[in-house]
Amino acid sequence: MSSSDTISVDNLSYSYTPNTPLSLADINLHLPPGSRTILIGANGAGKSTLLQILAGKRLVSVDGADIRIKGRDVFRDSPPGVTYLGTEWVMNPVVRGDIVVSHFLDSVGGYRHKERRDRLLDILDVDLDWHMHAISDGERRRVQLCFGLMVDWDVLLLDEVTVDLDVLVRDELLQFLKSDSETRGATILYATHIFDGLGHFPTHIAHMRFGSFVTPPTPWPFTDAPALVTSESGARSTLYNVALQWLREDRDHRRSLEGQGDMKKRGARRGQDVPTDSEAFYRK
Numbered sequence: 001m002s003s004s005d006t007i008s009v010d011n012l013s014y015s016y017t018p019n020t021p022l023s024l025a026d027i028n029l030h031l032p033p034g035s036r037t038i039l040i041g042a043n044g045a046g047k048s049t050l051l052q053i054l055a056g057k058r059l060v061s062v063d064g065a066d067i068r069i070k071g072r073d074v075f076r077d078s079p080p081g082v083t084y085l086g087t088e089w090v091m092n093p094v095v096r097g098d099i100v101v102s103h104f105l106d107s108v109g110g111y112r113h114k115e116r117r118d119r120l121l122d123i124l125d126v127d128l129d130w131h132m133h134a135i136s137d138g139e140r141r142r143v144q145l146c147f148g149l150m151v152d153w154d155v156l157l158l159d160e161v162t163v164d165l166d167v168l169v170r171d172e173l174l175q176f177l178k179s180d181s182e183t184r185g186a187t188i189l190y191a192t193h194i195f196d197g198l199g200h201f202p203t204h205i206a207h208m209r210f211g212s213f214v215t216p217p218t219p220w221p222f223t224d225a226p227a228l229v230t231s232e233s234g235a236r237s238t239l240y241n242v243a244l245q246w247l248r249e250d251r252d253h254r255r256s257l258e259g260q261g262d263m264k265k266r267g268a269r270r271g272q273d274v275p276t277d278s279e280a281f282y283r284k
């Protein structure tokens with residue numbers, strides 16, 4: 001670990017309830033300032049859990065775990081400048097009420113960040129006259145992003161909040177986030193299942209499986225892993241191809257465990273019967 005890491009996690013293991021399998025198992029993560037890391041992993045790999053813990057939303061009481069952002073303990077000394085945006089926000093009844101977008105943004109201090117707010121309104125194509133109860137899920141998501149991003153952040157934790165944006169808005173938003181991170185040295189950790197058009201965004205990519213890193217954050221594009229630099233067709237790998245390959249390996253690994261009668265991972269999840277965030281999102 002380097003003291004200059006913006007995000008620093010050591011020895012983090014976590015389960016939602018006592019005596020249930022670990023949702024995160026011995027996570028160690030060190031991300032430098034200005035890095036933009038994409039978290040890749042199958043449903044249930046632990047991406048949301050990790051992001052929520054970093055955002056201070058889930059208290060970790062495990063001895064020996066050290067979870068810091070900008071050198072500050074995320075639970076005991078919560079660091080300023082951390083923005084977390086997750087999928088659950090749009091489900092909140094408050095943001096589905098009959099409130100006009102301009103009032104909503106002002107009520108959370110939008111007038112103090114007018115320049116960034118107006119830039120985001122333009123990128124996200126948000127109409128200040130919309131009523132929050134009478135807009136689509138994608139439009140509500142655009143309001144959420146404007147609300148969350150208009151305050152300057154040093155660390156941005158994004159949990160699949162671009163899933164329901166149209167391609168144009170998503171593309172412009174990613175360009176904005178990339179240039180914002182380059183200009184201000186801000187750090188982004190982003191869990192997503194959509195890799196199209198994302199290849200130029202990350203500085204690092206990482207692969208999670210069963211609550212652990214199979215590939216820790218690694219500089220992207222790859223330069224020293226021939227198996228991943230070229231795809232089967234001989235073409236240079238895209239982020240999409242790498243994600244496909246990793247997810248195939250995850251599925252093969254899981255099936256092989258099942259074949260050996262080791263149902264620990266899947267069986268335990270079924271026993272808990274708790275949907276992951278994306279399962280809940282798509283069931284909505």
Ligand SMILES: Nc1ncnc2c1ncn2[C@@H]1O[C@H](COP(=O)(O)OP(=O)(O)OP(=O)(O)O)[C@@H](O)[C@H]1O
Nearest residue numbers: 016023043044045046047048049274276277278279
């Ligand atoms: N509230 C909860 N209570 C108990 N277990 C949970 C809860 N939320 C998630 N889990 C379990 O923790 C594990 C990791 O889930 P998590 O939501 O972090 O995965 P994920 O990688 O974000 O998945 P997805 O891509 O589907 O969003 C899964 O086995 C899941 O069933």
